[in-house]
Amino acid sequence: MATSPDSLASDSSDSSDASDASDASDASDPVSRDSGPRDSDPRDSLILHATDNGVSWITLNRPAAMNALTWDQREHLMELLADASADPEVRAVVITATGKGFCAGADLRGSPSAEGERVAGDVARMIRCGAQRFIGAVLDCEKPVIAAVNGTAAGIGAHLAFACDLVLAAESARFLEVFVRRGLVPDGGGAYLLPRLIGPQRAKELMFFGDAVPAAEAERLGLVNRVVTDGELTKTAREWAERLAAGPTRALTLTKQLVNASLDADRTAAFAAEAAAQEINMTTADAREGVASFVERRTPRYRGR
Numbered sequence: 001m002a003t004s005p006d007s008l009a010s011d012s013s014d015s016s017d018a019s020d021a022s023d024a025s026d027a028s029d030p031v032s033r034d035s036g037p038r039d040s041d042p043r044d045s046l047i048l049h050a051t052d053n054g055v056s057w058i059t060l061n062r063p064a065a066m067n068a069l070t071w072d073q074r075e076h077l078m079e080l081l082a083d084a085s086a087d088p089e090v091r092a093v094v095i096t097a098t099g100k101g102f103c104a105g106a107d108l109r110g111s112p113s114a115e116g117e118r119v120a121g122d123v124a125r126m127i128r129c130g131a132q133r134f135i136g137a138v139l140d141c142e143k144p145v146i147a148a149v150n151g152t153a154a155g156i157g158a159h160l161a162f163a164c165d166l167v168l169a170a171e172s173a174r175f176l177e178v179f180v181r182r183g184l185v186p187d188g189g190g191a192y193l194l195p196r197l198i199g200p201q202r203a204k205e206l207m208f209f210g211d212a213v214p215a216a217e218a219e220r221l222g223l224v225n226r227v228v229t230d231g232e233l234t235k236t237a238r239e240w241a242e243r244l245a246a247g248p249t250r251a252l253t254l255t256k257q258l259v260n261a262s263l264d265a266d267r268t269a270a271f272a273a274e275a276a277a278q279e280i281n282m283t284t285a286d287a288r289e290g291v292a293s294f295v296e297r298r299t300p301r302y303r304g305r
Contacts, residue, residue: 144256147161168224286300
């Protein structure tokens with residue numbers, strides 16, 4: 001059976017790097033409230049989901065495992081992100097977790113296995129179809145995605161946070177590029193994301209040494225947007241998400257796409273993409289509302305259309 005590197009790198013439960021998980025969840029979190037009828041999908045207990053005020057709240061819920069992601073969870077999370085892209089009533093997404101860990105990495109127990117002898121190409125295919133597709137789903141989500149990092153984010157868990165458009169971190173949060181500790185190469189887009197966030201030299205330092213980066217240091221480096229107290233994390237995430245949900249959704253989508261593509265494009269391509277985005281956006285009701293509200297000197301009322 002082929003073994004994925006991220007499954008080996010996911011064990012961040014070393015006593016020096018991870019706290020014991022807690023079952024406690026914030027009572028004010030939307031996922032702890034009844035969000036209406038649910039289907040019988042057994043995955044619903046491992047990823048909690050609710051939509052509140054135009055915000056899709058996705059909460060990893062394996063606190064005893066520091067929210068290490070199983071294959072089923074990863075597939076479910078990608079489905080929820082695709083649903084958020086397609087649903088006009090969803091205008092922002094928050095990804096967070098219960099307990100003391102945000103995501104300790106990948107737990108591939110229960111994933112589809114390859115029978116027989118491993119051949120050249122098996123591992124690369126597994127990475128492309130697994131960790132890379134997962135991170136790509138976050139980057140390509142058509143709605144703004146906020147990571148509310150409540151604790152340890154290691155390996156693919158750290159990359160999940162870094163792929164989000166905005167990152168809020170609790171004071172207790174920390175980030176680990178744990179792969180080097182297992183003798184592995186980072187996967188899940190780590191070598192793509194980190195240099196774009198903090199530059200190649202800092203990225204190499206984190207990846208070469210695998211040291212835990214506390215939340216305050218992560219903010220200083222530029223890995224997170226803001227650090228808040230643990231008790232303020234959900235409240236701040238809600239405030240940011242609802243502010244985004246009240247904004248011009250299509251304009252935010254196009255802006256996200258332009259920024260994400262900017263470091264991969266030359267000036268000519270970037271300018272052409274910007275012009276095309278402007279052309280598309282000016283056909284939206286929100287763009288017309290924005291211009292009209294400016295002329296009429298009133299607060300715009302965006303509908304995400």
